[in-house]
Amino acid sequence: MSEYFTWLLDNAGQVTALFWAHTKLAVIPLLIGLVLALPLGWASRRIPRLYTPMVGLTGLLYTIPSLALFVALPGIIGTKILDPVNVVVALTLYTVALLVRTVADGLAAVPEDVQAAATAMGYRRFRRLVAVELPIAVPVIAAGLRVAAVSNVSLVSVAALIGVPQLGQLFTSGFQLFYFVPIVWGVVLCLLLAFLLDAVILLVARWLTPWTRAAQA
Amino acid sequence: MKRTRLAVVAGLVGAALTLAGCGGSDALAPDTSSAPPADAGTIVVGSANFPENVVLAEIYAQALQGKGLNVQTRLNIGSRETYIPSLEDGSISVIPEYTGVLLQYFDKNATAVDPEGVYTALKAALPEGLSVLDMSSAEDKDAVVVTKETAEKDHLTTIADLAPYASQMVLGGPPEWKTRETGVPGLKKVYGLNFKSFKPLDVAGPLTVQALKSGIVQAANLFTTQSAIAENDFVVLQDPKNLFAAQNVVPLIRTDKVDDTVTSTLNAVSAALDTEQLADLVKQAEVDKTDPATIAKNWLASKNLG
Amino acid sequence: MIDLMLAWLTDPANWTGSDGVPVRTLEHVVYSLVTLAVACAIAVPAGLWIGHTGRGTFIVAGIANGLRALPTLGLLVLFVLIIAPLIGNDLAFVIPSLVALVVLGVPPVLSGTYAGIQNVDPAARDAAYGVGMSGRQVLWRVELPCALPLMFSGLRSATLQIIATATIAAYVSLGGLGRYIIDGQATHDFPQMLAGAVLVAVLALLADLLIAGVQRITVSRGLTGRYRRTAADPPSAGPVAGGAGSEGDRVLDPV
Numbered sequence: 106m107s108e109y110f111t112w113l114l115d116n117a118g119q120v121t122a123l124f125w126a127h128t129k130l131a132v133i134p135l136l137i138g139l140v141l142a143l144p145l146g147w148a149s150r151r152i153p154r155l156y157t158p159m160v161g162l163t164g165l166l167y168t169i170p171s172l173a174l175f176v177a178l179p180g181i182i183g184t185k186i187l188d189p190v191n192v193v194v195a196l197t198l199y200t201v202a203l204l205v206r207t208v209a210d211g212l213a214a215v216p217e218d219v220q221a222a223a224t225a226m227g228y229r230r231f232r233r234l235v236a237v238e239l240p241i242a243v244p245v246i247a248a249g250l251r252v253a254a255v256s257n258v259s260l261v262s263v264a265a266l267i268g269v270p271q272l273g274q275l276f277t278s279g280f281q282l283f284y285f286v287p288i289v290w291g292v293v294l295c296l297l298l299a300f301l302l303d304a305v306i307l308l309v310a311r312w313l314t315p316w317t318r319a320a321q322a
Numbered sequence: 323m324k325r326t327r328l329a330v331v332a333g334l335v336g337a338a339l340t341l342a343g344c345g346g347s348d349a350l351a352p353d354t355s356s357a358p359p360a361d362a363g364t365i366v367v368g369s370a371n372f373p374e375n376v377v378l379a380e381i382y383a384q385a386l387q388g389k390g391l392n393v394q395t396r397l398n399i400g401s402r403e404t405y406i407p408s409l410e411d412g413s414i415s416v417i418p419e420y421t422g423v424l425l426q427y428f429d430k431n432a433t434a435v436d437p438e439g440v441y442t443a444l445k446a447a448l449p450e451g452l453s454v455l456d457m458s459s460a461e462d463k464d465a466v467v468v469t470k471e472t473a474e475k476d477h478l479t480t481i482a483d484l485a486p487y488a489s490q491m492v493l494g495g496p497p498e499w500k501t502r503e504t505g506v507p508g509l510k511k512v513y514g515l516n517f518k519s520f521k522p523l524d525v526a527g528p529l530t531v532q533a534l535k536s537g538i539v540q541a542a543n544l545f546t547t548q549s550a551i552a553e554n555d556f557v558v559l560q561d562p563k564n565l566f567a568a569q570n571v572v573p574l575i576r577t578d579k580v581d582d583t584v585t586s587t588l589n590a591v592s593a594a595l596d597t598e599q600l601a602d603l604v605k606q607a608e609v610d611k612t613d614p615a616t617i618a619k620n621w622l623a624s625k626n627l628g
Numbered sequence: 629m630i631d632l633m634l635a636w637l638t639d640p641a642n643w644t645g646s647d648g649v650p651v652r653t654l655e656h657v658v659y660s661l662v663t664l665a666v667a668c669a670i671a672v673p674a675g676l677w678i679g680h681t682g683r684g685t686f687i688v689a690g691i692a693n694g695l696r697a698l699p700t701l702g703l704l705v706l707f708v709l710i711i712a713p714l715i716g717n718d719l720a721f722v723i724p725s726l727v728a729l730v731v732l733g734v735p736p737v738l739s740g741t742y743a744g745i746q747n748v749d750p751a752a753r754d755a756a757y758g759v760g761m762s763g764r765q766v767l768w769r770v771e772l773p774c775a776l777p778l779m780f781s782g783l784r785s786a787t788l789q790i791i792a793t794a795t796i797a798a799y800v801s802l803g804g805l806g807r808y809i810i811d812g813q814a815t816h817d818f819p820q821m822l823a824g825a826v827l828v829a830v831l832a833l834l835a836d837l838l839i840a841g842v843q844r845i846t847v848s849r850g851l852t853g854r855y856r857r858t859a860a861d862p863p864s865a866g867p868v869a870g871g872a873g874s875e876g877d878r879v880l881d882p883v
């Protein structure tokens with residue numbers, strides 16, 4: 106056991122850098138994905154004819170293996186081969202794929218009488234969306250975000266196979282050396298990061314929806 | 323109230339993305355060295371995906387850093403087929419290479435086999451924009467190895483001895499061996515060997531060692547510097563026809579990154595390194611599990627190059 | 629790039645031999661099926677028991693989410709290093725890879741199963757007990773059929789993930805379509821890599837369609853409401869909509 110802690114202390118600087126890089130590679134696509142998914146999800150909710158193609162198309166994205174996307178992107182969007190942007194773009198696609206449907210379903214779950222009441226109170230379409238529908242959809246969207254966050258953390262590590270530094274590099278270098286210690290720490294730190302992101306999203310969602318607790322109290 | 327909270331979150335998300343955007347890809351780049359973000363003056367040292375190359379890259383990086391240069395590292399990039407393009411597109415500036423395989427990468431019909439001949443031919447074969455600095459006397463050759471039992475049973479001492487048995491043998495090696503001139507095609511062309519099949523494993527790593535040990539493959543590609551060979555009583559088959567030409571360690575660098583400081587620093591490293599020390603560096607990484615950065619630091623200190 | 633990939637896909641040389649597309653596809657299908665079968669053998673009974681008894685929901689939901697967060701690549705290399713030296717034959721790298729994929733497949737099936745059972749309309753359950761069914765009968769005749777839509781949703785999610793992720797098993801020398809991606813990367817052969825990615829995507833789509841077909845046959849029309857649909861009804865929002873699941877229970881993950 107002490108071997109594990111000695112290693113961590115010896116490599117604290119490098120591990121911290123990898124953890125931070127991993128965090129950025131997982132979180133940035135999550136935020137961009139959310140920003141992109143909101144209008145797309147809203148559109149597929151507003152225009153029922155868009156829903157099935159949109160959900161189908163984004164569902165199609167899931168079937169592309171992440172490794173393939175990481176390596177194919179430079180050929181498609183003209184980035185450099187080792188550019189971490191490839192990872193960000195790939196994970197953004199997955200995040201959007203997951204969230205478009207979540208956003209659409211979340212908005213669809215807003216009760217019709219609530220919408221009618223808001224309209225009756227004089228809310229125009231955009232204000233009604235921002236002030237009424239979106240807040241009510243927060244729990245559903247947050248649930249989707251949590252799934253996306255957790256799976257992003259796992260997917261980022263695959264990018265180690267193409268030499269993008271993050272915690273996954275502990276897997277590949279540990280593997281080459283037949284050395285368990287870095288691999289185990291890599292897994293532990295990935296779990297830790299996933300739980301941290303999950304907790305942050307949960308807390309933000311709770312903070313955004315004070316009425317859910319008021320109702321329970 | 324609700325709206326303001328949502329606005330706060332929206333603002334934070336926007337701010338975070340702006341920050342990430344302003345930093346551009348630099349914000350995503352790893353801070354594995356304490357250097358400032360990459361710019362024209364920064365040297366990015368890359369490495370292939372096997373421990374020896376990572377250690378050599380660390381040595382280059384720390385030696386250059388010792389001269390006050392801005393250095394970043396991009397380790398474990400992958401195979402030559404991946405990192406040469408990344409050298410060409412400027413993602414990395416310099417990488418530790420091996421003369422013979424590098425020559426064959428650029429010139430599939432290269433015939434030179436001795437260290438000097440290979441080095442001269444390599445310099446002529448390099449594409450525009452890439453240069454090599456001085457080569458080291460340290461050599462790490464690709465090798466075809468078999469287990470001691472196989473070697474004794476079939477009386478194998480050279481690769482040529484495999485000829486009668488190859489059709490019943492599975493050859494193991496890194497995936498790129500399937501198409502590389504110094505891999506399956508070369509073994510066929512130079513030694514006339516047609517293996518039963520080729521199993522793509524890893525770059526002389528645990529898969530290869532494990533597969534050879536357990537008989538999943540009967541012959542495999544390892545590196546001559548690896549202690550796994552002696553540890554497992556593997557037998558390195560001699561290469562009388564010089565399929566694997568001289569493989570001296572040499573820095574491959576973008577020509578626009580060459581200057582006097584870089585040249586003198588890396589040449590000093592190459593001059594100080596020899597095959598025995600290289601094997602010892604590999605042992606420190608693969609057997610003692612010492613961190614490559616630490617191995618590099620100690621070696622540089624022992625040579626007064628840090 | 630795309631035409632080079634099409635050239636690769638239409639080159640007859642790539643469709644024959646031990647590394648031809650048919651063999652690699654078959655390997656991929658076998659890995660995926662074995663993994664999926666093992667994952668279901670673990671997750672379905674566990675999910676049924678938890679959903680039926682309501683015991684351990686909190687812990688199991690936590691474990692399922694925790695499993696989801698485990699990086700598959702990390703598990704893969706860890707299991708290979710631990711298990712491979714113990715086996716010593718051709719399965720040395722296959723078994724650890726399949727174990728890592730099973731870990732990936734369990735959470736969606738498990739969550740889908742127990743959420744499906746838990747979301748069964750309490751009135752239906754009460755009615756079943758009311759007509760004198762035993763706990764076992766309620767589970768098999770009422771809860772299970774009602775839970776099928778969500779169970780299928782979990783199964784489809786697991787299938788997609790396993791098929792897409794089985795590609796990284798090529799990193800530890802396995803066959804399957806991932807070979808084209810890993811080998812293509814090692815030799816910087818983009819067309820081969822793209823072709824591999826397309827083949828995986830096509831395989832995943834076919835598998836998804838197949839399961840959707842099975843779902844259509846097995847799920848009671850009383851749940852899907854298909855026999856009632858008229859032209860005026862909006863199109864069903866995927867397999868789960870209108871079924872037992874609340875939106876928050878969706879078990880779809882990216883892969």
